[in-house]
Amino acid sequence: xxxxxxxxxxxxxxxxxxxxxxxxxxxxxxxxxxxxxxxxxxxxxxxxxxxxxxxxxxxxxxxxxxxxxxxxxxxxxxxxxxxxxxxxxxxxxxxxxxxxxxxxxxxxxxxxxxxxxxxxxxxxxxxxxxxxxxxxxxxxxxxxxxxxxxxxxxxxxxxxxxxxxxxxxxxxxxxxxxxxxxxxxxxxxxxxxxxxxxxxxxxxxxxxxxxxxxxxxxxxxxxxxxxxxxxxxxxxxxxxxxxxxxxxxxxxxxxxxxxxxxxxxxxxxxxxxxxxxxxxxxxxxxxxxx
Amino acid sequence: xxxxxxxxxxxxxxxxxxxxxxxxxxxxxxxxxxxxxxxxxxxxxxxxxxxxxxxxxxxxxxxxxxxxxxxxxxxxxxxxxxxxxxxxxxxxxxxxxxxxxxxxxxxxxxxxxxxxxxxxxxxxxxxxxxxxxxxxxxxxxxxxxxxxxxxxxxxxxxxxxxxxxxxxxxxxxxxxxxxxxxxxxxxxxxxxxxxxxxxxxxxxxxxxxxxxxxxxxxxxxxxxxxxxxxxxxxxxxxxxxxxxxxxxxxxxxxxxxxxxxxxxxxxxxxxx
Numbered sequence: 001x002x003x004x005x006x007x008x009x010x011x012x013x014x015x016x017x018x019x020x021x022x023x024x025x026x027x028x029x030x031x032x033x034x035x036x037x038x039x040x041x042x043x044x045x046x047x048x049x050x051x052x053x054x055x056x057x058x059x060x061x062x063x064x065x066x067x068x069x070x071x072x073x074x075x076x077x078x079x080x081x082x083x084x085x086x087x088x089x090x091x092x093x094x095x096x097x098x099x100x101x102x103x104x105x106x107x108x109x110x111x112x113x114x115x116x117x118x119x120x121x122x123x124x125x126x127x128x129x130x131x132x133x134x135x136x137x138x139x140x141x142x143x144x145x146x147x148x149x150x151x152x153x154x155x156x157x158x159x160x161x162x163x164x165x166x167x168x169x170x171x172x173x174x175x176x177x178x179x180x181x182x183x184x185x186x187x188x189x190x191x192x193x194x195x196x197x198x199x200x201x202x203x204x205x206x207x208x209x210x211x212x213x214x215x216x217x218x219x220x221x222x223x224x225x226x227x228x229x230x231x232x233x234x235x236x237x238x239x240x241x242x243x244x245x246x247x248x249x250x251x252x253x254x255x256x257x258x259x260x261x262x263x264x265x266x267x268x269x270x271x272x273x274x275x276x277x278x279x280x281x282x283x284x285x286x287x288x289x290x
Numbered sequence: 291x292x293x294x295x296x297x298x299x300x301x302x303x304x305x306x307x308x309x310x311x312x313x314x315x316x317x318x319x320x321x322x323x324x325x326x327x328x329x330x331x332x333x334x335x336x337x338x339x340x341x342x343x344x345x346x347x348x349x350x351x352x353x354x355x356x357x358x359x360x361x362x363x364x365x366x367x368x369x370x371x372x373x374x375x376x377x378x379x380x381x382x383x384x385x386x387x388x389x390x391x392x393x394x395x396x397x398x399x400x401x402x403x404x405x406x407x408x409x410x411x412x413x414x415x416x417x418x419x420x421x422x423x424x425x426x427x428x429x430x431x432x433x434x435x436x437x438x439x440x441x442x443x444x445x446x447x448x449x450x451x452x453x454x455x456x457x458x459x460x461x462x463x464x465x466x467x468x469x470x471x472x473x474x475x476x477x478x479x480x481x482x483x484x485x486x487x488x489x490x491x492x493x494x495x496x497x498x499x500x501x502x503x504x505x506x507x508x509x510x511x512x513x514x515x516x517x518x519x520x521x522x523x524x525x526x527x528x529x530x531x532x533x534x535x536x537x538x539x540x541x542x543x544x545x546x547x548x549x550x551x552x553x554x555x556x557x558x559x560x561x562x
Contacts, residue, residue: 005386006388006389009386009391012379013382013383016376016378016435017435018435019435020401020437023416023432024404024409024432025397025400027406027416028404028412030415031409031411034412084309091306091309092306096303106310107545107552107553108313108545109313109316111541111552112317112494113493113494113515113537115494116515117316119519119530120316121316172557174557175557220403224408226497227497230516245497248408249497253410253411253414258415261411262412265408265410265411268408269408272404273404276402
């Protein structure tokens, strides 16, 4: 009788696992295997190089640039979008006239395709007639090409990411704020506790699990969201906005150096796994008040 | 409220309103540019004449109807496959005991971190080996087994009272019968929530479709739009904005009509 249940269970999970293994686990392992070989070119067959591709990375200025940019991009987008998300949630978690419209304004970017909105932002950034430049020129500043000049390209991409993500993260904070007991608020009011102290000493610790969950998601997205780079900068100018995943795309599908792309993919998998481990570790440390 | 004065309240509302205006500005601008002649794309005049010309010209300059069809087929196919595959697996994980269960569940959790979205080169090779490059099914295949859907549905199925399950079995219901008559009906809200998230995710997905497609017959809207916007055929910003709005319109309308469900679905999908 027990055995029969096992067989049923295996049959139930089998179809999902066929797809899961074929398109997630096998390719991840393949990337690891391919990364220790060279890319076959013409008559030259693929050769075993061990860690050769990884050594090549350390001497590859574009890879180093992509890593620095990805780190900077994460450092810019993660804390800013989380802080804004929390601020938004605090602004709209109590009902008032027009709260629905305000909430909708914050959340709308979440449902819009990133490639599509990148076009709109590109116009905002356009030199001369773009919206930001028009405002600049109105105040007498010189024209600037935000997405097209090396020192601002990465920032202009990061701004779009923050705009896209803050409203999405807001809804998790909204849910978390609902769980802060009203009695605590009343108790604090009787004690004469200020709004800011209440937020810092009660609300913030209580919503810590949500903050952690959102942070991990934000880190993962920082390495995964590159759609707008395709439209806005293509990693340029002069690799100024080159991000790791975009570099994998270029290496794999523009230069067809699939072995090197595999090694780069392994690096990305490692980074994402670290983010995941961070979550487990923090969850273990109990950032919870229960 | 703790020590909140009228002044505080006004200040807070003002900050909220400014932030909201900033956040809606890109969309508001796109609507402005799309419905006005190209001469007004960077000039804001309340008396500017309204026009639908930009939409006509976008629609006639690129095969958007075909892109719409491709995207609709794509999201429909992915959602159907996900619901079937993941419901079956989630049921096994929620209610049956079998050797290897926790190991297999661990493998599912791995997908929450290492998504098919980043395994571009390897998945492309697989599709080439299967002879599926440049097909709509190839865009969808990597997403059919969603670790996330299995996780979400398992959580939901675990809350179904065991008594209901037992009662159905006593009545002579088969295992699949129990799943279909007890679990699926009770899991509908979770499925709806996942459905909304899945549809909007795949409607907006770009990188993998860009890589795996190279013809009009297979390209989804996002890829079609990016090609339309980057070709130097003298298309004006107004036309590009019209195309951008068209591409986003179905999701945007869905969101405006079912705001509450959308927000709750995304929330539910995120809190595990």
